[in-house]
Amino acid sequence: MGAAGLRDLARTVRLRAPSRAVPRAQGRGVMIGHVVYAHGSPCPTLVLDARRLPGDDEQLLDRLSSARKWLDAAGAGHVLKIALVEPSPHPLFDLDYRFVQALPRSPAAFDLRGSCGHSVLSSIVAGAESGLLPRLTPGMRVRVMVRNNGDHIVCETAEARRESALFDVHFVQSPPTPLSELLLAGSATTTVEADGRPVPVSLVSMGNPYVFVAASALGLSSTAELFADDPRLFDRLVRIRRATARLLGWPADGAFPKVAAVMAGAGGRIAVRAVSVPGWHPTIALTGAACVAAAVRIEGTAPWIAAQQAGVPDGTVDIVTSGGLSSVTSAVRDGVHEPELTWITVRGKRTTTLGSFPIEPLASLQSKEITACLSLSR
Numbered sequence: 001m002g003a004a005g006l007r008d009l010a011r012t013v014r015l016r017a018p019s020r021a022v023p024r025a026q027g028r029g030v031m032i033g034h035v036v037y038a039h040g041s042p043c044p045t046l047v048l049d050a051r052r053l054p055g056d057d058e059q060l061l062d063r064l065s066s067a068r069k070w071l072d073a074a075g076a077g078h079v080l081k082i083a084l085v086e087p088s089p090h091p092l093f094d095l096d097y098r099f100v101q102a103l104p105r106s107p108a109a110f111d112l113r114g115s116c117g118h119s120v121l122s123s124i125v126a127g128a129e130s131g132l133l134p135r136l137t138p139g140m141r142v143r144v145m146v147r148n149n150g151d152h153i154v155c156e157t158a159e160a161r162r163e164s165a166l167f168d169v170h171f172v173q174s175p176p177t178p179l180s181e182l183l184l185a186g187s188a189t190t191t192v193e194a195d196g197r198p199v200p201v202s203l204v205s206m207g208n209p210y211v212f213v214a215a216s217a218l219g220l221s222s223t224a225e226l227f228a229d230d231p232r233l234f235d236r237l238v239r240i241r242r243a244t245a246r247l248l249g250w251p252a253d254g255a256f257p258k259v260a261a262v263m264a265g266a267g268g269r270i271a272v273r274a275v276s277v278p279g280w281h282p283t284i285a286l287t288g289a290a291c292v293a294a295a296v297r298i299e300g301t302a303p304w305i306a307a308q309q310a311g312v313p314d315g316t317v318d319i320v321t322s323g324g325l326s327s328v329t330s331a332v333r334d335g336v337h338e339p340e341l342t343w344i345t346v347r348g349k350r351t352t353t354l355g356s357f358p359i360e361p362l363a364s365l366q367s368k369e370i371t372a373c374l375s376l377s378r
Contacts, residue, residue, distance in 0.1 A: 031048060031052055031053075031358070031359050031362030031363070032049070032130065032356055032357070032358055032359075033046050033047070033067075033357055033359045033362075034046070034047040034048075034122075034125075034126035034129055034130060034353075034355075035079065035353075035355055035356075035357075036121075036122035036125045036126055036352070036353050036354060037122070037351065037352045037354055038118035038119070038122050038286070038349060038350070038351045039349070039350045039351065040282060040283035040284070040286075040323065040324065040326075040349070041081070041116075041118035041119075041282075041285075042081075042276045042277065042279070042281060043078050043079055043080050044079050044081070044122070045079070045082070045116070045119040045122035045123070046071070046079050046081065046082050046083070047082075047119075047123050047126035048082065048083070048084055048085070049084075049085065049086065049130070050085055050096070050098060051086045052362075053084060057112065061100075061108070061110050062108075063362060064082060064100060064102075064110065065107045065110075066362075067359050067361050068102055068107040069107045069361070070359060070360055070361045072107070079102075080102040080103070080277055081100075081101065081102070081122075082099070082100040082101075082102060082119075083097060083098070083099055083100075083116075083119045083120075083122060083123040083126075084097070084099075084100065085097050085098075085123045085126070085127055085132060087132055088145050090145060092143060093143045093144065093145040093152075094133060094142050094144070095127055095133065095142060095143070095144045095145070096144075096145050096147055097119075097123050097144050097145065097147065098112075098146075098147040098148060099114065099115045099116045099119055099120075099146070099148050101114065101277060102277075103254070103255065104277065111251075111254040111255040111256060113148070113250065113254060113256045114149070114208045114255065114256040114257075114258075114287075115148045115149055115151060115208055115287055116208075116285065116286075116287065117153070117169060117207060117285060117286025117289075117346070117349075118285065118286050120144055120146070120153055120155065120169070121165075121167055121169070121286070123144070124142045124144070124165075124167075125165055126353075126356075127142075129353065129356060130356070135160075136157050136160040136165055137157065137160055138157055138158060138159060138160055139156070139157065140156070140160075141154055141155065141156050141157070142154070142155045142157075151207065152171070152172045152173075152174055153169060153170065153172070154169075154170040154172055155168075155169050156169075156170065158348070163352060163353045164351060164352050165350070166348065166349070166350050166351075167349050167351070168345060168346070168348070169286060169345065169346045169347075170344070170345050171206070171207060171343060171344040171345075171346075172343050173340075173341050176333060176340035176341060176342045177340060177341045178337070178338050178340050178341075179294075179298050179332070179338060179339050180338060182204050182205055182206050182294055182295075182298065183203065183204060184203035184204065184205050184209060184248065184257075185203045188202060188298055188299065188300030188304070189201065189202055189302070190202075190203060192211075192240060192243045192247055193243055194239045194240045194243040195236070195239060199213065199217060199240055200214070200217055200302075201213050201240065201244065201302070202295060202298075202300075202301035202302040202303065203244065203248075203257070204294060204295040204301060204303075205257075205291070206287075206290055206291040206293075206294035206341070207285075207286070207287030207288070207290040207291050207344075208256065208257070208258055208285065208287040208288065208291060209256055209257035209258065210257055210258045210259070210260060210288060210291045210292075210295075211240060211241055211244045211258070211259040212259075212260055212261075212262050212295060212301060212302040212303055213237070213259065213260070213261050213262070214261070214262060214302045214306070215261045215263035215271075215273075216263070218236060218237075218261055220261070220263065223263065223265055223271045223320070226261060226263060226271055226273050227271075227322040229280075233261075233273075234279070234280060237259050237260075238259070240259055241257065241258070241259035241275065244257055245257060258274065258275070258276075258285065258287075258288060258291075259274070259275050260272050260274035260275070260284070260288060260292075261273045261274075262302050262303050262306045263306050263309075264306045264310035265310060265320045266320075267318075268310050268311050268312055269317075269319065269320045269325075270296070270303065270306050270307055270310055270317055270318070270319050270320070271306075271319075271320050272284050272288070272319050272320070272321055273321065273322065274288055280322070281321075282321075282323040283321045283323035283324050283326065284321050284326055286346055286349060289319055289328045290344045290346060292319055292328065293317050293328040293329070293330040293344050293346075294330060294341055294344060296312065296317055296330070297314070297330055297332050297339070297341065314332075315329055315330060315331070316328070316329045317329075317330075327346075327348065328344060328345065328346045328347070329344065329345045330343070330344045330345075331344075
């Protein structure tokens, strides 16, 4: 999404969505939604206060379905990422975060299985805006517990402005994770059946579960072919993803595992093309970059082979995509029985705040005091 698109969405949420909001004098509280865009993500994230939402998943998704219908009517139906946040009760964390992937096929379709690093950053920005967190300042670190998968993420603020922020994101492994435990199939490569043909893939889970496919296995020999707007390549990757989901016993029409094609790029880089919801990922997911960095450390995986062909040194990987470049560093130590992953850092991730607004279908879920304060702050 370019700058014009961001301005259009900001105009939508700031002017259209609040137009029917309940005035303060009526004394009725509504849920305040915060929309934040993390650059490189397929869409902005809607951030909501988890404390005001039902704890039961069925009731929760029913509420979120109503909110999606309302957003679509307001012109923001393309917002398919939802983050639920609250202050963490754990003394080692600042924020508890849960990711909900909205699926485009229906307002009632969601996937709760995975996470989203871009939405973690959106949650931090929204948390600082709403008072869940202190105001962001350079050097400030926010510690996030990801409820979807138990990840520990530390986001370090490199820059903080009125409507934008810049972060370095650290995926902390505590305790360190043996590399073999990151392999969903127990081996560096496995085979799935797609289109009646066996396809070698690497199933790695770090940040999110990923299916990595060597570009050569897809008949691609150059980054120009990898980054081409080729619907046949997209459909092929989607079918591989669905076949892998069935192999894992997961819903084939969900969002996880993610899928990406990899190959050696020019200048000692790894080229990656990933599929998101509902199309090509414009760059690579923040969790995807972390997963590539982990996979590069595991001998025999498709990213490891691409790194060897590119001459990528251990530790730091530059990932080139059709939408830009990501730099990620991983640290591995010698364990008792095998190497162990200790941390991964993805640098230079920027966010833009688009606005905060009441969401009518979630009326009465937030205290009127919070609603009034946010109304006065706009």
